[in-house]
Amino acid sequence: MERLHWVQHRCRQLLAGDSRRGWYSDGLPNSSFLDTDSSPYRVCGRRRMVFPRDGPHRQEYESVSRNYKGNAIRTTKYTLLTFIPMNLFQQFCRAANLYFLFLALLNWVPVVEAFQKEITMIPLLVVLTVIAIKDALEDYRRYLFDKKVNNNIVQVFSGTQKNYIDQCWKNVRVGDFVRLSCNEIIPADMLLLYSSDPHGVCYIETANLDGETNLKQRQVVSDLPLQGEEFIPESFHSRIECENPNNDLSRFRGYMEHSNGVRVGLHSNNLLLRSCTIRNTETVIGIVVYAGHETKAMMNNSGPRYKRSKLEKHLNTDILWCVVLLVIMCLTSAVGHGLWLSKLEDPIFQVDGETSPALAGFYIFWTMVIVLQVLIPISLYVSIEIVKLGQIYFIHNDLSLYNEELDSRIQCRALNITEDLGQIQYLFSDKTGTLTENKMVFRRCSIYGVEYPHEENARRLEVYESENTETAVRPVTLKAGYSGKSLSCHSLSCNRSSVSLHTLTTESVEEDQLSSHIQPRTSAFCSRMAKEVVPDPALVRKLNWLANGCSSETLPSLELTSITDFFLALAICNSVVVSSPSQSPHVIPEARTPLKSLEEIKLMFQRLSFSSFSRSQIKGSPSFKSRLFMRGKTGSLTVSTALSNTTDLSGSGQENSFIPKLDLSAREEDEHAGQVGDQETEDALRDTQINPDGARHGVEDLSRQVKPVGETNDELLYEAESPDEAALVHAARAYRCTLRARSPDSLLVDLPGIGSLNIQLLHILPFDSNRKRMSVVVRHPLTGQVVVYTKGADSVIMDLAESPTDQAAEIYNPIREQTQKHLDAYAREGLRTLCIAKKVLKEEEYDVWLNTHVLAESSIENREELLLESAQRLETNLTLLGTTGIVDRLQEEVPETINALQRAGIKVWVLTGDKQETAINIAYACKLLCASDQLLTANCGSKDACATLLEELVLEVQCGESLTGLTGNGESFSGSFILVIDGRTLAWALEDELRSNFLELSRRCKAVICCRSTPLQKSQVVHLIRDQLGVMTLAVGDGANDVSMIQVADVGIGISGQEGMQAVMSSDFAISRFKHLTKLLLVHGHWCYSRLANMILYFIYKNVMYVNLLFWYQFFCGFSGSVMTNAWVLILFNLIFTSAPPLIYGVLDQDVPADTLMELPELYQDVPTFKVYVPYMFWITVLDAFYQSLVCFFVPYFAYAGSDVGVLSFGSPINASALFIILLHQVIESNTLTWIHVLVLVLSSALYFGFVLLFSGFCVTCSPPTNPLGVETFQMSQPLFYIICALTTVTALLPRLFVRALYNTLHPSADLKSAHMGEVESEHYRRRLKRWNVTHSKASRLPVGADNPSLEPSLA
């Protein structure tokens, strides 16, 4: 797996043009090449030098900075001057517009000219204008934004005035010194040079960048003066060298060279990114290194996404067919004209008789291309765009996709794939945060092999759950929800703040009655639920021994120290930022008086050590003593510094004497310890079972003690990077192990019975997905040793926590086994598990490691790899402390949603990084699995095993299928197969050889669960399914690990939840809850698809029908390209008179009401098979259009045959009836008719008649040579006109009406449609549904493409 990651990483590097280093043949990242490439300051080929603007390097500054961009941004595409040429150019890049231009130009060739020259330009002009207006409006909006941003004021140091003066953002240049105060937005990417914070840190909020509202810490460049004197820009003479601008937000490499030649490494921790906000820091000064478009924020801004929907691709083939049709018609005309001409010898009506028939035919071909141009529905593309905007508008405004709690609507980021939502066949879902809330709550833990079930806690969670569902419907929640919003609740992009800053919700009020002993507190990721952990009585009792020292019962001190270490690790092994509204987060509160006097502590530790001593004396070996003393020596070195803040120095010495004993107990290798542990478990269990009162007493006891502390701590806010961290910190806090403050190099922690301790923080090795763990290196406050606390995924930690020696193994192996058991139990319960481990480092070990680590840190090139490797070197030989189980509740209505999606024929896959048991458990919980399903698990150790397993499974599934197929095909719903595959097996299954088997298998399974899968695998799976099966895929996820999957899928949906905005930024649609998928897919997807498909069909129908009228006329005018209509009417007919109805149809039509679609998800899969844009529908439509045009032409033809009718008079009833037919055709095809439809239809016909009447009334010499004067007025005064129109319209629409009625009556699936009428008794409906299902499932067994159940009635 790691190899895979590394390869991915390498590829990314290489793609990024980072080709300075060649390929490394040895694969693994932890191999030795990292050490060989050790020159951290290797000169980069392309890099940027930054000098202070007003410094002494004035000349260098001028020469270097000339090419750097200023801070003014321009996101507009055009300027006033370039708008017309650029926009035209861009528009003519589209093939459709080029075609139009070609036609317009063609009409300028005299021999083929069909209309007046201007008229053929009209469609082109209209299309160009519409799009240009749209573009201009968009651009103008961008311009306004830019202007606003560019004119923001910021304080910039001016070399001439020797002071900070106000400047606009746009005037900021690279090399400027910028001073910012709290809550100001950073105008450009700057290097942090000074912070008013005494520790040289500053906090920023990156909500504008990635939506994360937790505060992030940034550090002043390492060797600059931290505090004290104000930073003086004039005295800054250093030269900064850093990499060229790039879009990697988390990477920044470079160094600063002081005037004395000393170089200091720079990294992303020193960089303040544009558009972030300074928080909790009074004043910050930085030097601008990247400005304007070169800032990382701007380089990450790629704008809205453009995807082409499947329907559009499909549409293109139909357009091609239209072209073929056009060519056929034009060829017919050309040949016809040639033949017609060859029969004639200089007739009087032949104007230019000298051209040969062949040449004339050739000319006619091109003339006909112009005449019949409408056949190619150019305006269709514009219409589709408009329709999609309308559809997006309605999706965006849907009340049921609005999240009351977060005040967020659905976000439609891709504008042109709405109809893809209606064709989804495979749905890939992330688990955490997508199916679940991603609100982590500490549920239970196991320490030193002892399980603490936290039953009270479980009860509390249950109560919460039921309360939550109750309160969710009450309107009170809303009110409280709004009141909670404050500070930075500014957009969907950072809605998390609105969650986290809820101060008063109804839930909390009610919860207070339940558990009133802890005050509500808020911070990121901390719902009330997460904070209120009810301690486990047994564990409390054990802690109380430490706190109170009442050792009436004996307790192995090894366990006790394990417990203490465990909670200490929970409290400090994280990147949580402690802050409070009243206090700056970084200020370490002054040392408080410990809860107990030093004497008491001393006594306690004495007692503790005695008890352990006595026990060990009783049971243990004498070797203890010597070891005790040894430890004592090593431990006493640096305690005084560590404790400098907490107690007076004299106290530290006293404490010192006890610490070794504590530590000794930690090292105790008593062979009975395991037994004792078991005993303890039993004791605890007995306690809780037999004497719950006593246990509760214990809890209350603790609570009473906590209370005063809690009150003083009320203002503490924990801002964590991940919800798990927050949950753990709060859990530790529930056991009075409270993280009070954090600074870059120290942590202040309250420990029960000991009081505040200042812990010296040596290093944080942050979490990364390769290591799957994080560590802190601290100097232990009590022992003074260098201790590594590691927290991470159980699989990783359990592997690393292998005791080196046999002796240790004796005691730790049972613990490990126990813990493993507990882990498995947790996973089965669906809990997320994390293991906590520690490691005590010898000073010399630490020193060795420190050297390499510092080297790695200051490396400029492959810093990431070096750091990774360095961390891996440290995190070995860990001692397992315990494990935690965190519950992540399912989001509301997830089972219902999944059920609905499955009923809709969508295969739901869950791709998660969690363990198999957890994944299966969640799958059960959300009803992805039901009891009757057969679970197929694929965990293989090798590729060969994987191959055989896959084959076996395929056979098994085939067997199972044939069985169910025999017993009765109606029952195929029950007892489906579910494949569960783990990451390793998946990796093999995705390889070329096994791919087909895997596909075969997964295609036959109802659902597939991939656990332990990496982000890369997720996207590979989606890719595989999408490409190999050729199906429509949807991926939904909420975290950065889902981004690749979201991007690969046809439709990517981001859940704007707890984990930042990466998923949302890369998605096509962003929703806030999983349950919104139901309405989005089943209703909006269905609608959008059927609307658009129907609209396209209608559009094509309309064009074919109208164009054919002109074509039929050619047979009666010697194929001369003559038309029976005025050219204006001809062009405007398609462009104006009949353009609005299809748009309305495409935006408003509802083939089935929303309620029905929600109630009957089966209708969803209906769409791709029966009513849609499938090829035969295209041909049916074209045939119908042919028929209608035949009627529409030949009824007037026969009615006027032989009479004295003029050309335009003949065209008049044809045009009028064509209009009626086209409009009424839509009425037949429409499923809903609202007043808007009626209005548009009436307006369309009114516009037509108004136009032609005015035209014929007033156009005396206009529009030569076909003069319309008096034609229409005369025609419309004749009864014959109306007789013809009535007959034509009725005859043309009769077949469609009849077939539609017949189809709706006879086709069973149409029953479903009318089922919503409610008048069908449910029994009847169910019978029909079953019948339909049977036919459907039968059909689905046939090879792909033949699954059109009973389409015969629709074929006319």
Added chain:
Amino acid sequence: MMASSYNAKEEDGHHSGASSGAGAAKNRKPDNTAFKQQRLPAWQPILTAGSVLPAFFVIGLIFIPIGIGLYVTSNNIREFEIDYTGESSNSPCYSCAKNVTWNSTEPCFCTVNFTLARPFESNVFMYYGLSNFYQNHRRYVKSRDDRQLNGDPSSLRNPSKECEPYRTSGDLPIAPCGAIANSLFNDSLVLYYIDSNNSQSEVPLVKKGIAWWTDKHVKFKNPGGNSNLTAAFQGTAKPVNWRKPVYELDPSDPENNGFINEDFIVWMRTAALPTFRKLYRIIQKKPGATPTLPSGNYVLHITYNYPVLSFDGRKRMILSTISWMGGKNPFLGIAYITVGSICFFLGVVLLIIHHKYDNRNTSADIPS
């Protein structure tokens, strides 16, 4: 919609910066209106056999009577047609047809005898009919200058380019220019009634009122009014095929001369189909009970000027009365009866289907 995600956020960033702590919660909740939530009251026509069959019956019931009415009306129209092309040797106009060309200066005369079996009662319209004459040819249709015909003096001198190659004759502009005018039908037809004592009496033919009012009064105008047409058309040439200039089309009546000559106007309204008729004269109903054209023998005197055999054309003379629905045309009546019957038949089919399958729900149209 979202112009650029970055900008949107940038803006939001300013908001938060400015109003932090103000707690001004923006409500992004969509409006709960019927339109936005797509809940507009709608008529949902589910077209099933049950809901559609009344329409079929109604259409059938309306169409069949209309069709019968049309058929009867059409049958009551008297129409007589005689072909005088003379392509066959036994035809009286055979020699004319053979000899006449556009260049021949001498007119050719021929007479055609015919008998009307039944009298024509009301106004009789006399048409000439041409077959295989593609007056709707694209180039032909365009070959005119409406401005010139509207009396525009500049277009008179400088006709539109559309008139090519009939735009100028030598150096002079042609008036009226273009192929349509050039090919003006120039046969003249005179009808004589042969009464019982074998004496011929000329049937009075009215040559005014045959063009559309709008054409005569709005669209076609002589240049310089009607005062002196010869002067007005000074400096223009007659179309090449014409025997006489445009101002001599009807020297007897200044209101029917020049561009506003009604025969000319009728010709200029190009026919839609290659076989067409054009109104030539009107025979007005005589007062009293005497029929306009009594039954009996007639003779048609033809001045044969118009050659059609070169394009395999035919020339006819048509006498027809007229009804409210125009000329004789049985098609519409038959079509109406047929469509009505089909509707009725389909209605019955739907009824059967409805009773067999669609028994669950008779009224599917429910406004929600």
